Structures are given as structure tokens and as C-alpha cells.
Amino acid sequence: MPIIDPNAPGAEQPLLAHLLELRTRFLNALYGVLVLLLPMLFFARDIYAFFAAPLTKLLPEGASMIATEVASPFLIPFKLVAILSIVLAMPWILYQVWGFVAPGLYKHERKLIAPLLASSTLLFYAGVAFAYYITLPAVFHFMIGVAPAGVQVATDIGKYLDFILTIFIAFGVAFETPVAVVLLVWTGFVSVAQLKEARGYVLVGIFVVAAIITPPDVASQVLVAVPSYLLFELGILWAAWIGKQRARDPDPA
Template sequence: MSAVQETFISHLVELRDRLLRAMLAVLVVFLCLMPWAGDVYDLLALPMMQTLPEGTHMIATGVITPFFVPVKVTMMAAFVIALPVVLYQAWAFVAPGLYAHERRLGLPLVLGSTILFVLGMAFCYFFVFGTVFKFIAEFAPKSITPAPDIEQYLSFVMTMFIAFGLTFEVPVAVILLAKTGVVSVAKLAAARPYVIVGAFVVAAVITPPDVVSQLLLAIPMCLLYEVGVIIARILVKDRPDGGEEALERIESN
């Protein structure tokens, strides 16, 4: 067996070990949370329950839905709690193959992305859900009694969590583009009008068809883009030819 094959197999073995450790961490947290799966779902459903009429409950239309939906929610919570371990395993796998300057950029990038994604989910849970559900409850006709299905509620919540989590990653993307020289800070600032239009288009596609949720996604996206441009201007010396410089570096390597 050649040295190249041995190296490739050793990388595959290490990747398998890292994946198993990450999955084991999620599994351990999941098993610890499983006895309280119902409470975990109740916590997720709290923003909705606070806006429903007194005495109204959510419903489950499927036979096994009351069991599987809390299990899915608990698995999601276990993944979020075990995320530091998962990210560490991913970092430990790729770090040996990076240069020193790439490691200096990569670790803050991973940590910053994780923190911002969790902050996006927290913003969605503590502020957006309450505002949107309250708006919908006030807008709904008095002749109906809302009774949301728990499976549809979970699907809605997951979509919103992912949307706001990715929205809070905008500063990281902007800083990365500027730091790598792909786009200059001046061009990022000049693209502001297009970003604003794109933010509202994305919000209209992803969020429910109500003005409140669309504004609550589009406005933070625009503000976070501005934050990314400001930080990029501080960290990176503005180079109008950033894209050409990056291309030259690639060709020279």
C-alpha cells in the first residue's frame, strides 16, 4: 500500500472517529433530556400558548404525533447544547491541515458563527415569536378559536429558527469576503441598496405572509450587514481591487 493510500485511509479513520464522538455527545445529551421531552416541547410552545385564548390548547392530529414531536424537539435541543463538542471535533479534524494564519482566522470564525447563530435563534424565540403570534391573534376573527397543530407548529418554528440563525451570520459573511480580499469594503458599502432590496425579498419568501414577520427579518438583516461593513472597515485596509488581488493570489499558488 502506497504512502498516499495510507494517509487517505488514516484521514478517513480520523473522520469516522470525530463523527462518532460528535454523535455520541449529542446522544448523551439527548438521553439526559429525554425524561423531560414534554417539558422541552412546552418550553418551545410557550410563545404560542401565551397568545392563545385562555383554556385553549394545541392539538395533535396524528396518532403518534404526541410522542414523536417532543422527541424531535428534544433532539434539536440536544444538538444545540452539544454544539461546542461538535464544532470542536470538526475543528480538531481540519486544523492540522491549515496554515498558522488560517488557524488564526478559522477559530474566531467558527466561534463567531456559532454564537451569532444561537443569538439569532434566541432573538426569534424571545422577540419575534411573541410579536408575530400576538399580531396574528389580534388579527384573527373573533368567531374562530385557534387550535394550532403541534407538528405544523414545529415545522414553522424550525423554519424561523434557521432563517434568523442564518440572518445573524451576515456580518461573518461580509467580514470573510473583505478579509479574504474577494470584495473590497468600498464595493460592499456601495452594494447597500441591493442588499436592502434582497433582504426584503428573502424575508417575503421565507417568513409567513404577514408584514410584521417580514419586517422583523429584513430590518435585522440590513442592520447586521451594516455592522459587518463597519467591522470589515476596521479590520481590513480597503482595497478597491480586492477581487483581482485574490485571483492573483490563487493563480500564484
């Protein structure tokens, strides 16, 4: 009986080897998060002040944010830097995920998924940056402008963090639209021609989803929906290009 080398390409690994590899990858990802988290803890207050700037810059003179709970001044900045360390470590985390699943993929799958992982990370960061520099100032300017006379805007730091995290996640996910479109076409769920025919329905659906995942104001809904639809069109172009590449250079795997 021939002896099979477990390290040879395509060889099936025992379950224990998979579990050990998964543990190693998980610990590597955790170490990457801790490397970012520990230094940022010393600057947690400054980091929170940076993320609070879109609101604090618009507050009337003498007004400030408030903390309604005793431990909020410590816990809220710590929560922010903990989440931020995970987000910043995402390329390293995805690299560990890729290192674990790549050996089990076909060649044509590796050629597609690696760029998708990289582009999805960049698109998520782009969505967060768009939300911070464009959406939040517009939303807060609108909110403060419509406040009734005699009402002073004094937001709790915990409520503010929850609000901006919701906005960041909404925009980060919305900016993943091209990746979602490519995956739908690549898996054969829909075709590029079907997506082009469904543009009108997609536009309405995007506005409905934007109304659900964003705070109840028109400004944030529009600022989510419009870039999402433009990214949907970009996804169609990307999927069509990949389809042409696959037709030109088919992979027998």
C-alpha cells in the first residue's frame, strides 16, 4: 500500500491536525488584536475625543457631552478601543482565516477569494471613513439644527458611541455591495444580465434597507443608499470583468 504524505497538496489532514491548526490561527489572530489594544489603552481618552469630534465641533459654546453612569468615563473609551483594535487588526485576522481555509480550496477559488478578502477589508474601511468625514457631520448638523428652542443638546457618551458604531457598521456593510454582487454572480445565483434588468428593484430595495439599518433621519438614509447603489453598479462591472476572464482562461479544476 503506498504511503500518503499528509503534507502533500490535496492530501486529507486528520481531524486533530485541523483542530490544532485552527487553534494556532485563532491565537495568532488574538495576539494581533492584543498588540493593537494594549498601546491604545493609554490613549483611550484621546481616541474617544477624536471619534466624538463630529458632534463636539457643532455643540454650542459651553456645551459638552455627559456621562450618566458612574463607570461610563472609563468603560466607554475602553469599549471603543477594544472594538477599534479588532477592526484595525482585521487584515491580520482575515490572513489567519485565509491561511486556514486556503489549502482546502481549488485553484480558481483561491484566485477569486484572496482579492475579495482584501477588497472587502478596504471597502469596509472606506465605508467607515465616509461615515466619519461626511455622514456624521451632516447628520449632527441636521439634528442640532432641528432641536426645539430652549433644548440644549447634551448627549451621553455611551449613547453616542452606540450611535456612531451603528452608523459605521451600516456604512461598512453598505460599501461591501460590490463584493456581494461578485459572489452572487460567481456562485451562479444570478447573472450579470439579470442584475442589469433588476436595477430598479435593487434601487428601491437599497433605500428600504438603508431606512432599516440607519437612524430615523432622511440624511443618513440617503447617504447610505446613494453610495450603495453606485457600488452596486461597480459590482456589476467587476462581475462582468471576472466572467470574461473566466471565459478566456477557464480553470479545469
